[in-house]
Amino acid sequence: MSKRILIKGNEAIAEAAIASGCRHFFGYPITPQNELAAHMSRRLPKIGGCYLQAESEVAAINMVYGASAAGVRCMTSSSSPGISLKTEGLSYLAGCDLPAVVINVQRGGPGLGSIQPSQADYFQAVKGGGHGDYRMIVLAPNSVQEMYSHTCKAFDLADQYRLTVMILTDGFLGQMMEPMTVESGQLTVDSEKDWAVGGKRGKRIVNSLFLKPADLEKSNLERFERYKLVEESEPLHEGYMLDDAEIVVAAYGATSRITRNAIDEARSQGVKAGLLRPVTVWPFPKKAFAKAAEHARAFVSAEMSMGQMIEDVELAIRCRRPVLLCSRVGGMAPEPKQIFDAILQADKEAAR
């Protein structure tokens, strides 16, 4: 059974969380993610859940930390400046191997920046952000439908690997309305949480303090064994006219949709362009890029940031091909024409 509805991206995430068994949401107001928290505040009290507006982003992520330690599926959402505040909690969640789902509806930065869409938190999301060695699985939806399906997937992945899964989206996708199919039965891996506190199951401790360096190293190494599994099993990408592409544009999220128009235009003019869209930005789909480098003469990284994902593209193809940056920032978005021009430029560079 499935039904078709028209819904905002932010609200789709909220509905997906509820469908995935999330009954605890802790948030703090910030544009452009407010519809998400508002939706939770309407829905959760009616179904026996807990919506709590925290006193700060810091408090909200620490409430998630506590609720997760107690074994429930829980979530917080924010936008860029708020995510900066949450990084303390992200590090602690990682250090305690607690599952959590965190939403970043990105806006322009740095500083207070703007309330318009951006992708400038890429480094923060995929390289860590908080202190210490840790990773998050980072999913980058590009439609309202995917805001829903990725959020459902996020809860399962978080439980499966005991880590934080971030939905890295932006003000476009958060604010836009699109038709979406609500799929019932999406959930769930309801794993036995034999580490959760508060249930008369013998003494349990959730902790990230290891005073002996050898113990802390061991804990890090064990965690990275899990990350290795994630890197082997979970990279996702989507190709568009990719198989024979000589110019490959890398773009994720909203930018990947703009890019498709540029690809169509290039193809109509005889340039063999294609799109390689990372669906997971961590783990980055390295193999897909390495494979594309076999037939591509050049790459373009189209992003709403000053050249962040481009570094992962260069690493994934071991710098074997030229990679051009096509970017708009500060809340500005690239037009298809700009990406099309970048494709032509890349074509020229490759021929040089």
Add this chain to the structure above:
Amino acid sequence: MTTVFEKTPMLTDTVLHYCPGCTHGVIHRLVAEVLEELNVGERTVGIAPVGCSVMAYNYFNCDFVQAAHGRAPAVATGVKRANPDSVVFTYQGDGDLAAIGTAETVHAAARGENITAIFVNNTIYGMTGGQMAPTTMPGQITQTSPYGRDIKAAGYPIRVCEMLATLDGTAYCERVAVDCVKNVRAAKKAIKKAFEMQLAGKGFTLVEVLSTCPTNWGLNPVESLGWLREKMMPYYPLGVYKE
């Protein structure tokens, strides 16, 4: 042989790491005895702070979550909301609760969060080597107030009980001390009352315990107790501030 005294089973056998003369050990025992007497150990979740009592999770015989510095009331909120049947307490020092975690403390109280905070006030950051705390007395010498706390530059100490008593969400707050037998007994009574009120669903409860730090005060344990009585008690009067 007749057993006249036994350590409460709510404390583990782990040897405490606290300095000689420190009153954390006494406070740990009071909390543990109360948990035993109320028979709630199995459903209790303690939240450990950052500070001297960071390793409280090793000492109490109940579930524990170690929290980021100052965030214990937020973490406790998450635990309690996820599992309202659990008995949740935070154990925090003055730097943790009244400086970096002031917002979390005030708002947990304002929400009437049904948790208990055990607030250990010894006027100094102990773990990090004795820096000035939000509760450091005017004129008190610490590592970062080497000429004595200058209120013109560093402002005034915070009286937490008085501040939280103004909030409707605070169900109960009392300031006690553990400097003598009489006060230790009163402290236990206060801690028990706080947990009983949590069990009755009354809202936020806090017990502030005036405590000593001989190591960082540069006094021996007996002198420390005297300093607590002479210097701290006049500024931080014992008593019930809200009930």
